[in-house]
Amino acid sequence: MALVRDRGADPFIGALYIFRSKRSDKMKMVWWDGSGVCLFAKTLEETQFCWRKVASTRVRLNQAQLLALIDGLDWTKVRPVGVKRPQTVG
Numbered sequence: 001m002a003l004v005r006d007r008g009a010d011p012f013i014g015a016l017y018i019f020r021s022k023r024s025d026k027m028k029m030v031w032w033d034g035s036g037v038c039l040f041a042k043t044l045e046e047t048q049f050c051w052r053k054v055a056s057t058r059v060r061l062n063q064a065q066l067l068a069l070i071d072g073l074d075w076t077k078v079r080p081v082g083v084k085r086p087q088t089v090g
Helices: 063-070
Strands: 017-020 026-032 037-043
Touching: none
Parallel strands: none
Antiparallel strands: 017 026, 026 037
8 A cells, every 4th residue: 555645735625636657658647535435546658747856845736737647648848828817897
């Protein structure tokens, strides 16, 4: 069993923990959904998941980056697009 050092993140308020295999072809995600712990597992057959180098900092992903990671894409290249508020209405 792996020990997760999350530096105070509360798993009961939406923290998502992602674990990968040594070959980076398998990953598991664990989170609390309010009624119990959920597990998602995925294996890529022809490629590997994109991972940053191991560091002591927490990584925060937005929804688009998380979906890119799950699909096996390079999530580090996904950037949010800023949407400007309209100046006038009508």
